[in-house]
Amino acid sequence: MWGILNIVNLAHGALVIAGGYLTWLLYSRWHVDPFLSLPVDAVALFVIGYALQRGVINRIIRAPLLFTFLLTFGLNLILVSVLLLLFTPDYRSVTTSYSGSRLELGSIAVPYIRVASLAVAILLAAILWLILNRSRTGAAIQAVGADRDAAQLVGIDLRHAYALTFAIGAAFAGVAGGLISTFQAITPTAGDPYTLQAFAVVILGGLGRVSATVAGGLLFGLIEILGQSTPGLGSGYANAIAFAVLVIVLAFRPQGLLGRLA
């Protein structure tokens, strides 16, 4: 989203949490299995994302970066407030009959939910890759990212392309939120770390390629876990270590690990 739209979306975490609440709502009201509600999260957040970009963010798309910070920061506050009004600040979690089950692999036990989440994440990355590299819409989105004037000159409607880009990003955030709600309690204000992590992962991997972002995500996750499990360091240091690595990487490779210089 950042590479194409050139905006840093500070409301990303709120969109993640919104997806989580949708999954929670469908589960607690109608006992919809959280994994079955993921497509609903995707569609709902896609629509919200499209409307936000088309109606609000498109207006400042050519403004300096600071304006996009201010606007998405404000959107974040609004979204969090709406979630607070709708769902109260209480912690909510989706606890299914299989929540406690684990996959035993020798001495390692992995919760089934984590395994399923990994599968969904891989599926999402594949879907994103297919959208970007095999569809007409994906070609348009990449063209806009590469050169917005040239994209317009082949007949791409910028406003629509921007809105689709943001909508796809929001849909993926929503699915991520749905997944998160299955292994972690959520509250409306819990989104900010996800904004920060999304930002870090994208930068670490390098802009503009799905494979780079996947690599960035894996590396970032690994560093965090290693940081948590290093003796003598508490889990409180995990983020600090991960971001320190980010800073070091950027000092030597400003385009990210696998990124291309524009």
Added chain:
Amino acid sequence: MSATPAAAMPEGEPLLEVRRLDAGFLLIPVLFQVDLDIWPGELVALIGANGAGKSTLLGALTGLVRVTAGQVVFNGRPVTGLRPEQTVAAGLVHVPQGRRLFGTMTVERNLLLGAYRRRDPRIREDLERILAYFPTLQDKLHRDAGTLSGGEQQMVAIGRGLMGRPRLLMIDEPSLGLAPKVVDRVMEVVRAINHDGTAVLLVEQDVVLALEAADRGYVLENGHVVMSGRAGELRHDPAIRKAYLGV
């Protein structure tokens, strides 16, 4: 400089009619009262010094640059101030200066993106047609466009424009930065495209090159059309020879 008589104009309805057009950027007007006509099948040169407003005029016609006054009629339809996706769909296609390819995408994808607005089944057929104009691109279809030589990139840029099935192809500075031999090759194809029925508006700083290829020409100076007429006449006009050819 002298104005040329209307007798130089071809017969019939023009394809593109620009009337008293003002255009520019916020607080910076660039074009003033521009009149320009192009008839179907013509190759028209737009010449002028750096900063005269040539590229701005193309941008104003395609909708990249804001039109502040005047009107543009294309193919019998008013297109003044339309957005680029609308002018492209109408058949007014602009090949921008400096090629502006999507560098990290393949040549094939660049070409196919040129047909973005089209829904007809003849897109593949047109791709073959472009490869016939530029056979060197045939075995480079799957390379990233950014890795091609300048001449090849210009060919892809023109090809991408053609993929939109233009009625009028506007090419901005195709010779820029290319070796003379490559320029000849590109110009040969521009002529062929025109010969095959597409009207062409050629923007060039290389005045000799442009006037040799064109049927008619317009001279733009400080945002005003100061002269227009048959290319052969302009080429021999003393004022032009003095201003642009240094003779």
